[in-house]
Amino acid sequence: MDAVKQSLLFVIGVSVDKTKTSIQPVEWRDGRLCLLDQRRLPAETVWLTFDDANTVAHAIHDMVVRGAPAIGITAAYAVVLAARHAWNIAGVNWKQAMTAPIARLEASRPTAVNLKWALDKMSDLYLALPDEQAPEQQLLELAVQIHQSDIEANHQMGRLGAELIETGSQVMTHCNAGALATGGFGTALGVIRQGVAEGRIEHVHVNETRPWLQGARLTAWELLNENIACSLNADVAAASLMASGRISWIIVGADRIAANGDVANKIGTYGLAILAKYHRIGFMVVAPTSTIDWQLSDGDLIPIEQRSPAEVTQLAEKQIAPEGIDAVNPAFDITPASLIDVIVTEAGVVRQPTVETMKALQNGRNM
Template sequence: MTRLLQTIEPILWRDEQLHLLDQRVLPHTEKWLTYHDSDAVAEAIKLMVVRGAPAIGVTAAYAVVLAAREAWFSAGENWKEAVEPALKRLTSSRPTAVNLSWAIERMKQACASLSKYESPEPVLLALADRIQQEDIKANRTMGQYGADLLDNDSIVLTHCNAGALATAGFGTALGVIRQGFLDGKIEHVYVDETRPWLQGSRLTAWELMQEGIPMTLQADVAAGALMASGRLDWVIVGADRIASNGDTANKIGTYSLAVLAKYHGVKVMVVAPTTTIDWLLENGSLIPIEQRMSSEVSEIGGHVIAPVEVPVSNPAFDVTPASLIDAIVTEEGVVSNPSKEKMQQLKKEGK
């Protein structure tokens, strides 16, 4: 079994600062931004400098390190109280991605265990690094689990970007595709452009081309025709939040793909770490859906393409019912034909 080396790391901690690869300007410009305060990181998450639920979680963990450092120098032994406003601002930066609140809560628990008389930075930095390394390890495990579900020479479609850029490295959906290609399971990948942010054309296509994985970019609306041709075997996507019954929130357009896939007999695979599962939500109707600014739809690259002041709906995500999903792949195992009962079994086995 061949393992692909990690080739892209979008999140780096270096020289006591956080460095993020600015995903807004890829693929034409590789630009790194440096952050030394948590509020700036919260804004970076909101503005999609970094995106993808696992990557947001890792970034938030390092932002807590920065927030605690700020609070220690400004408030001394009262740093635990002083850090709270910054953590609230971080938590509200992207409401749908559950990894954000999960990572912050894990860091808060570490804060609570620390003495108020010593700098929290060393312990918190070690935990943030551990969260990052755990994500990479989970991605590689999921990559193999997902690849093992594929037949040889499969043709697959992916939507948005669930690759190394959306995680700490290697990727979720693209982790399966990377490993599947290495194992001879994937012959070709179709990539939806993914309006309105074009993460497919800007990011996923770039990642696949970096590693020589055969791919074809297509408009989102071409997916139905591709499925009707009979050439497609799987739709493989990531997730931003999964309810306890398996309903999955992912980039807007995923639900449409799942409905088309069901009609055409194409299988659907969701790939996400268990940290993306919100065990407190009974079903997908309870997942908060982020509404983003209208200019993301009415403009492309700063160029206005719609009538001025046109009313715009811009939900960032939609929810795919578990009944339309053939497999949810996590680092703890695979849930085939997910249901509330099967998801609960995964929860028990993961403890």
């Protein structure tokens, strides 16, 4: 079996270590992209199939797939679909036909830097290919590599992050930074999975994460599927739980990290970091190095996606607020580096992130 086929088997779940997690939200099957529709969980497990890059862009925007690493992987496969279509309609002029779908994909979720990172890698490859060469196979090989590398990075981050947690700890997490948000295993939930396996974590407190309820719908579903002891709490209960003295760490993912260590993550993360600092609780951010935007000096420069007010005024399409009320709905907030104790990446752990310690990570030095 050649390397590409072996990698494809890994991606669709044949080679994944089932003792860790069997959940993968993105699959490439029979020449098409398949996405687990995360809007339907936990009530239904529904897979959607795509053979057009523009519909994939809509799926990313509409939250069929979410989580920065998973969005990047999805976009990489969407470039394969775009290249196939461009070659079929334009032949040797196929590169010109790639501009529009790439732009639509990049605009689908502006905060998650993994999206642009993956598109840049795929674009660099296709631009270097000869005009007369069909691009699909080589682009598919790179998309598979991006997918597989993300899973491997998740396991490495899980090991590094778990080492920081004392045996018998209780932790809190926000949103979903699990297998559903990545190629598989998870960032924040990867650390939690590893910590549970090593006996370091005995209980997980799951914030519901309004307004999309990713904690209530997705994180709770992942943890229950693996019999990990957990409890769900309203976001507004987080402070009271921290004050109880039971929680040792807040563990979250990230959608973009600036060069100084400021972090963009799901709305509500900033408030948790402030609470954690007050209660002297460790605050851990877990994300692959592809989430770091070295071009942005600080978090003030990170674009924050503003979503529809209806996501706040409605619940499951049922109006829960007075008709006509305006609503503010930023999808993310910025947590200053000064509130973060550690950033865990596959390349190493940054303690007390600053411009200097982040540069050490970039340069591969000890942090």
